Amino acid sequence: MKESALDRVGLPASIDAERMTLGSVMVDPEVLPGVVAELTTDHFSTEKHRRIFQSMLRLSELDERIDRVTLANDLMRRGELESIGGLSYLMELDEGIPQRLNVSGYIGILREKSALRALCHLGASLSERAALGIECAEAIATDTAERLTGLVATNSSGMPATVASIIEGAGTQMLGRSIEESSRGIGLGLWPELSRRMPALLPETLCILAAPPAGGKTTLLLNLVMHASLSGKHAIVFSLEMSGEELIRRWVCAGAKINSQHLSKGTLNEQEQREAIFQLGEISGLAIRIDSGNSDTPAKIRAAVHKVRQKQPVDLIAIDFLQLVQPGKGGLRGTEAADYVAYQFKSLAREFKCPVIALSQFSNEGLDAMKEGRVSLRYARNSGAIYQACDYGLILYPKKLGPGEVVSESRIPMRLKIDKHRNGPEGEIDLLWDKPRYRIFEAAE
Missing domain, CATH: 3.40.50.300 (P-loop containing nucleotide triphosphate hydrolases)
Structure with missing residues (x-):
């Protein structure tokens, strides 16, 4: 059987972008709200990065400062410090972070890689269900189409539109609706x-x-x-x-x-x-x-x-x-x-x-x-x-x-x-x- 691209390179991910995102939060905790608005733990491909991100969220909820020491203490209390590579890995996270942070760029990469991983999982599920033959083709196709639509919605930026942009796009139509309806x-x-x-x-x-x-x-x-x-x-x-x-x-x-x-x-x-x-x-x-x-x-x-x-x-x-x-x-x-x-x-x-x-x-x-x-x-x-x-x-x-x-x-x-x-x-x-x-x-x- 011909080896697939997934077999050769594995699931899509950018470990560097994940590390830069977490490191940016450690350098400047003020960027965390913007990160949380766009990312969830599922956007990180590795378990250790997911655990570090969850720890950052917990510290933020407790209104505690986010740095190497507080993260290490939180992870140690939960018995997770060694699983993420210990204090030495936390110390590596903020190394090489540029002075001018590009958090939005890192977030974009993580969202894209996460969407590609979801497509891989959906494709695998589709192949398995089709091969088993338990469900009819139309039911599988309909469910897959709905999940694809949901994936597109989940991967959108979700940024609410400004009033000005809405008026620019539809203001004339609103005013003229009674005449041009x-x-x-x-x-x-x-x-x-x-x-x-x-x-x-x-x-x-x-x-x-x-x-x-x-x-x-x-x-x-x-x-x-x-x-x-x-x-x-x-x-x-x-x-x-x-x-x-x-x-x-x-x-x-x-x-x-x-x-x-x-x-x-x-x-x-x-x-x-x-x-x-x-x-x-x-x-x-x-x-x-x-x-x-x-x-x-x-x-x-x-x-x-x-x-x-x-x-x-x-x-x-x-x-x-x-x-x-x-x-x-x-x-x-x-x-x-x-x-x-x-x-x-x-x-x-x-x-x-x-x-x-x-x-x-x-x-x-x-x-x-x-x-x-x-x-x-x-x-x-x-x-x-x-x-x-x-x-x-x-x-x-x-x-x-x-x-x-x-x-x-x-x-x-x-x-x-x-x-x-x-x-x-x-x-x-x-x-x-x-x-x-x-x-x-x-x-x-």
């Missing part, structure tokens, strides 16, 4: 009242749209996607319930305003046929991509979006629906699975800097509560942290009819409740659902 995100000009309350779904946000089973949520989602696409946006629809052909059929019916039953039965009149053909041409020219059930886990959805991003922008991700997406991690069921998926969708929005709209069904408890007038996203099926994960929470539900009130299938009274809105007011909007034509519009139209 729609152009920056996905405009919701589909209905005037909704546009007034929610001008746009902003980038890096998660919108959960909940409704009872067969309650019109897919129709509303497709209406929103079509409106965004007609405005020049690039959208991806992940449909775990319907085929791509069914989605297009619904868009054709909505755009041409033709009864879906006529299309299914082949009984369109001449005018309806012309409208349907025209709509097919319009839809084929839009920047919409459809994934019909191929991507049923957050990891697969993320991979699919990455592939699309290589060829075109991605302005909107729509998912139908949350509870059908499998976590891809063993052991997660019910509420835990739904919560994990919801937070993965939020991560997806941040990663691709676009809004994500995910549909959700109501639980049986939610359906009962709805009949009593209690409408809340917290009643979504398997909802634990779904409400906390989202930035916008919308609920589509049937409006309660008055005594003797009769409605037709083409004008079913509905309400859209803005149950959560991080950037604006909540409230309700009266809508009408044209069920045979897959259209939802404001009651005022």
